[in-house]
Amino acid sequence: MSGTTILGADELDPAARAQVDRIATGDWQTRLAAITEMMREMSLQEDPQDMVRDYGSRIRAMLPSDAWISISRRGLESPKYRITRSSNWSEVVNPWKEKDRLPVLEGGLLGDLIYGNEPRIINDADGLISPEDPAFEYLEGVRSLMAMPHFHKGDGLNMVVTMSHRPNAYDPEMFPDRFWISSLFGRATQTLVLSNELKEAYEVVDRELKVVADIQRSLLPQVLPKIPGLDLAASYQTSQWAGGDYYDFFELPDGRWGFLIADVSGHGTPAAVMMAILHSLAHGVPGHPEPPSALLEHVNKRLSARYTTSNEVFVTAFYGIYDPVTRVFSYSCAGHNPPQLKRCSQGVVDTLEEVGGPPLGVFEDLTYDRAEVTLHRGDVLVLYTDGITEAMNAQSEQFGLAQLNGVLARCHLDATGIRDAILEELAKFTGCTPAHDDRTLLVAKVL
Structure with missing residues (x-):
C-alpha cells in the first residue's frame, strides 16, 4: 500500500469538482446552495466507505493539505492504534471489511495524539518526528498538523490527522470549526456503519425466523x-x-x-x-x-x-x-x-x-x-x-x-x-x- 498518492480534487468527477468550486469561490448564497446539494448527496449514501471517500475528496479539494491519515484505537489497548486510511496508500482499503489488512502501530507521535483524547494543532513539528517513530513513513517531512478526534461515548476512538510540509500552515482561529465539522461527519459515518450492521443483523434474524x-x-x-x-x-x-x-x-x-x-x-x-x-x-x-x-x-x-x-x-x-x-x-x-x-x-x-x-x-x-x-x-x-x-x-x-x-x-x-x-x-x-x-x-x- 506504500507509494505516495495525494488524494483530493483529482478524485472528483466534473460535477463534484464544479460543486466544490462553487463552495470555495461563490458568495454565501451560492456556497449555501452547493453545500446543501453536497449534504443531500451524502444523505443518499448507503455504504460508509463510499461516503467517506466522496466527502473526504470534497473536503480535501476545498481545504488542500500535503498529506492526511486516519487512525483508530477501537478494540486496542494503549499505546496501540490502527491506521485506517492514508494519503500515502496507492490502494484503498475498506477498514470495515478488511481490518486484517490495516497496519497496527504502537506509540510515537500518533499514539500520543490519539490517546491524548483532545484535538490539537502542532504548528511546528520540527524535533517531534524522528526516524525511530513507528509512523515515520507517514510523517516524514511534516512540519505542522491538525489532529481531530472523533468521540464515541466520551473517548476519541478515531482520529483524522491533516498534515502540511510547511510550518504554521493551519489557522488556530479556524480550528474549532474544522474540528466540529470533522466530528459531526465522523458521527454520521458511525451511524451509517451501525445502520448497516443493524440491517445485516435483521436480515439474519429474518432468515432464521x-x-x-x-x-x-x-x-x-x-x-x-x-x-x-x-x-x-x-x-x-x-x-x-x-x-x-x-x-x-x-x-x-x-x-x-x-x-x-x-x-x-x-x-x-x-x-x-x-x-x-x-x-x-x-x-x-x-x-x-x-x-x-x-x-x-x-x-x-x-x-x-x-x-x-x-x-x-x-x-x-x-x-x-x-x-x-x-x-x-x-x-x-x-x-x-x-x-x-x-x-x-x-x-x-x-x-x-x-x-x-x-x-x-x-x-x-x-x-x-x-x-x-x-x-x-x-x-x-x-x-x-x-x-x-x-x-x-x-x-x-x-x-x-x-x-x-x-x-x-x-x-x-x-x-x-x-x-x-x-x-x-x-x-x-x-x-x-x-x-x-x-x-x-x-x-x-x-x-
Whole structure:
C-alpha cells in the first residue's frame, strides 16, 4: 500500500469538482446552495466507505493539505492504534471489511495524539518526528498538523490527522470549526456503519425466523382429513413470522376424528417454540387421544411440570371428537374461546360453553369436564382463536362475536366459502390496522 498518492480534487468527477468550486469561490448564497446539494448527496449514501471517500475528496479539494491519515484505537489497548486510511496508500482499503489488512502501530507521535483524547494543532513539528517513530513513513517531512478526534461515548476512538510540509500552515482561529465539522461527519459515518450492521443483523434474524415459521407450519395439517358427511376448511395467519396458534386433527377408531385448536400466550418465536412443544405433547398421549378431557389433562400435566412454571406461559385449548355415524360432537375446553355452532335449519347460533376450565400449564393437577352436542345436516361449526374476535380497527373497536355470527348466516356457502367470507369481513373491518395476534379458523359444515 506504500507509494505516495495525494488524494483530493483529482478524485472528483466534473460535477463534484464544479460543486466544490462553487463552495470555495461563490458568495454565501451560492456556497449555501452547493453545500446543501453536497449534504443531500451524502444523505443518499448507503455504504460508509463510499461516503467517506466522496466527502473526504470534497473536503480535501476545498481545504488542500500535503498529506492526511486516519487512525483508530477501537478494540486496542494503549499505546496501540490502527491506521485506517492514508494519503500515502496507492490502494484503498475498506477498514470495515478488511481490518486484517490495516497496519497496527504502537506509540510515537500518533499514539500520543490519539490517546491524548483532545484535538490539537502542532504548528511546528520540527524535533517531534524522528526516524525511530513507528509512523515515520507517514510523517516524514511534516512540519505542522491538525489532529481531530472523533468521540464515541466520551473517548476519541478515531482520529483524522491533516498534515502540511510547511510550518504554521493551519489557522488556530479556524480550528474549532474544522474540528466540529470533522466530528459531526465522523458521527454520521458511525451511524451509517451501525445502520448497516443493524440491517445485516435483521436480515439474519429474518432468515432464521423464516426457518422457524417454516418448521412451525410443517407441524400443522398439510391436508385436511376426509371425514364422511363433513366439509372442512381452515385458515392460519400469524401476526409475525411465527406464532403460537395451533390446530390439529387426530384419527380415532370407528371413523371418529379429534379436533384440536389452541393458543399459546404471547407472540412470535417464544410462542412458536411452545406451540411445537404442545404439538409433541398432544401427539404423545398414550393410546388414542380420547375422551377429550384425557388429552387436555395429559398435556396440562406435562406443561405444568416441565415447561410453564418458570416462564408464566399458558395455553388455551379446545378439543372435540366428532362421530360421523351419530353426528355427536363431544368436547372439553381449557380456557379457550368456545366454538360457535350455527343451526342453519333454525336460524340460531349456539355457543359451546357448557364446560370449561383453566388454561393448560397453570395448575398441574386438573380434571376437565366433558359435554356433547348432536349436529344436524346444514349446521356450521366454527372453531377460532381470539385473534379473530379481538382483531381491532383504527378506532380500537373489536371485530367481536356479533360480526362473526353475522357471517354464519350465509348458510348457502360451503365450509371454504364461509371461511373466506369471515376473513373478508375481518379484512374490511380492520382495514390497514396491523394484526397484533395470530388468527386461526376451523370451519366444519355438516353435509
